[in-house]
Amino acid sequence: MIQGKGTAVFAGIAIGKAFLFSHSAGELPVFCGDVQKELQAFDSARETARQQLQLLFEKTKQELGEEQAMILDVQCMMLDDLDYIEAVQQQIQQGRSAAAAADAVGTVFSQQFADMDDDYMRARSVDVRDMAKRLTAILSGTNAELEITEPVVLLADDLSPSETVQLPKDNILAFVTCQGSTNSHTAILARMMSIPSLVQAQIPLNSTVQGKTIIVDGFEGCYYLDPDPDTLAKMQEKQKTAQQKQQLLEQYRGKPTISKSGKKVKLFANIGSPDDVAYVLKGDAEGVGLMRSEFLYLGREDFPTEQELFEAYRSVVEQLDGKELVIRTLDIGADKKVDYFGLEPEENPALGYRGIRICLKQPEIFRPQMRAIYRASAYGPVSAMFPMIASVQEVLAVKEFCKTIREELTAEAIPFGEVALGVMIETPAAAVISRELAKEVDFFSVGTNDLTQYTLAVDRQNEKLAEFCDTHHPAVLALLKMIVENAHAEGIWAGICGELGADTTLTEEFLKMGYDELSMSPAKVLEVRRIICESEE
Amino acid sequence: MKTIQYTIQDPMGIHARPAGLLAKEAGKYACNISVAVEDGTPVDAKRIMGVMRLAAKQGMQLNMTFDGADEEVAAAEFEEFLKENL
Missing domain, CATH: 3.20.20.60 (Phosphoenolpyruvate-binding domains)
Known part of the structure; x- marks a missing residue:
């Protein structure tokens, strides 16, 4: 059992399977031995990314409005940036796989933005990374869109706005992020959805946690990964009590708010x-x-x-x-x-x-x-x-x-x-x-x-x-x-x-x-x- | 070779979207187009990330250089483009 702390953004208990939302899922594919093939793969990945971004643009525009969607439009433009494309092509010619090159160059470019003096441009480093991660995911055969088919506790280092909007919200029991403040997108969403969540959590994010049982205690601001039977039983009890309390409150639904006097x-x-x-x-x-x-x-x-x-x-x-x-x-x-x-x-x-x-x-x-x-x-x-x-x-x-x-x-x-x-x-x-x-x-x-x-x-x-x-x-x-x-x-x-x-x-x-x-x-x-x-x- | 100067009016300066529009516009012409902020290092105007890295702000002067077959047309149309978008 691993136990750790975080800043709670909503009180409640969630128990479920950990789903590691990783921006770069696992190992990247290695060079296939044919430069032309890798170059073609890179071009077709850009095309796929463009289609994904356009769909996402439409979805975001409907859900959150045009201004939020503009972020995605900018990412679309970045896909066509010759500086980026040429740097990736050069790396491929030196014998790297398209996925590794797209990822490495994305990291370099996003770092250049992160190092700038200008607050606004510094914030754009996230967009560059978002765009490069999408390409890397496509090239690695792991879809950038989340495939969550059952209720899970979502673990992530941090979630970008473009990631937050595409989450399958019905299947999320809790968020646990290493970064983020109580005012971050994720925290605001968690409060609105009434799901117990932690930000600033100290939690190891590696493939070993994937699928393990995790308990999020939004009352105490802590989590238990792979809990021992005692802890699990105790927290199930605590969850039950909280749910019963919530159940009791249901009788006040639709009632007028009037005191006895x-x-x-x-x-x-x-x-x-x-x-x-x-x-x-x-x-x-x-x-x-x-x-x-x-x-x-x-x-x-x-x-x-x-x-x-x-x-x-x-x-x-x-x-x-x-x-x-x-x-x-x-x-x-x-x-x-x-x-x-x-x-x-x-x-x-x-x-x-x-x-x-x-x-x-x-x-x-x-x-x-x-x-x-x-x-x-x-x-x-x-x-x-x-x-x-x-x-x-x-x-x-x-x-x-x-x-x-x-x-x-x-x-x-x-x-x-x-x-x-x-x-x-x-x-x-x-x-x-x-x-x-x-x-x-x-x-x-x-x-x-x-x-x-x-x-x-x-x-x-x-x-x-x-x-x-x-x-x-x-x-x-x-x-x-x-x-x-x-x-x-x-x-x-x-x-x-x-x-x-x-x-x-x-x-x-x-x-x-x-x-x-x-x-x-x-x-x-x-x-x-x-x-x-x-x-x- | 043609050069034009323009002082940025947009209170936001060249942020991400205008940088993208500028790069797209520059891509329409065959000639080489570079853009620099005041006497800084010029960047290729056809590349969005380079243009973004200029971090050009309101009140700064942009120096654009056009070099190639369609430089006359490009410079003339860019004057309009800058006025409308920046």
Whole structure:
């Protein structure tokens, strides 16, 4: 039995066969002895790769949108790069197999990109490697597309976006990756799919693990490879208990969220993209309390157009079929950087040029988004909320901006609905002046992650400070109480959309404070509903 | 031999896709086409990875050289191409 640790991204137990997702599966074929044959094999592999990439391009475009798909288009262009082709041909002429040459040259080229000074170009080294690995796989006779026919625990060093999109999601019990952060593509996917997964795992990835039984414990952040009978029995028991608990929660599906004393709370979900609505419905959330709109700006090379944004928002509205949707406007900056925004490096990004500050200073970025939000509101209920607000003036400026947008759309005869305008309360300043802010907006949503880090002056990215980051600090709870009281005093509703929203040890406290809405990862909804329904508050 | 200069307007500079488009466009002509950023080493404009490695940014000057039978046409059409795409 091998035992190891990792960072858990979703609580739960998975037990299954390990499937090693290897970018270069096993030994590469050796030189066949005929240069011409190897050269021909290389050419036909490029053709096969092109067809695969084109299919994948179409699939990705449908599932994730054109911007995500562009990565694949670039890889297609790289297949035709003469530098690459000639270097491979040269190696073949020196007596290497096409597979070995395609792989070796790919490694050299991707390293050249990895060594560049430019962040954006450095990130392209993954694309070069992706393209070369595809060729190598074709030439080795191992298909680059995954062939998973039974439920497995997927092990990988790391998964590229192009790999993530082609995973057969129905057959994956858990992910275990050596790289990746809790914000990586894989981690976000795991949380949405509600499968226990580990990133940053210390696990040996070699062919001996293939097919072995592996247990992933997403409660403790550890795994057991080839477990002994005792461990297996213990973990099966733990899995059963977790499943029974989940089973018990099923009786709360479709039930209204009302406490015993009759307090009603809206239980909403946090999402990032139109695809996530499926999980909202599966988790039985009553609406979407936070759509993190910046995901539509990530993983691409240029700003999304108004039409792209509009189509994404409309797709969410239509899928929600009458349920409420709160879209948070762009919260780029700080820990979420995008190259094409051309943001300068900052000493203190968390206190820097981000959120509403960018939108107010660069209306050319803000306008397409607000227009798209208003246009989507013609198809169902949509609210907008603005991040990083610290003053009444900012709110007035945003409202004025929205008024201009409405006038533009009216003048152009483009239909739009009523869009309630709210603010995120995530700076201590906003919490302190919440009574004044409440006079200007339709609702509040508290972003507890930032509110905590700003109130306690603790950087939440810094692991050394974990012990100082007391999310239940009395100062934070006092602000939370004050915010909801001020909201109600001015007749507007208040919700919580940060991580505390799903913190079941505080659910009753929030109920007592009077919060009207809690927004969380869709998989947590039933558990929180149970607590509220059982509460005497 | 023909040469043209162009200052990059695109806020993103020559990122992956424009590099691909540039290489594709260059591939349409028979003449040799090279591209350099300011006084840096020229690369073959018909090769996407080389063009990407220039890591050319907004405000930088591109120097393109055309050498061969169709250099006149190529240079003239590239002027248009650069204006439209970069």
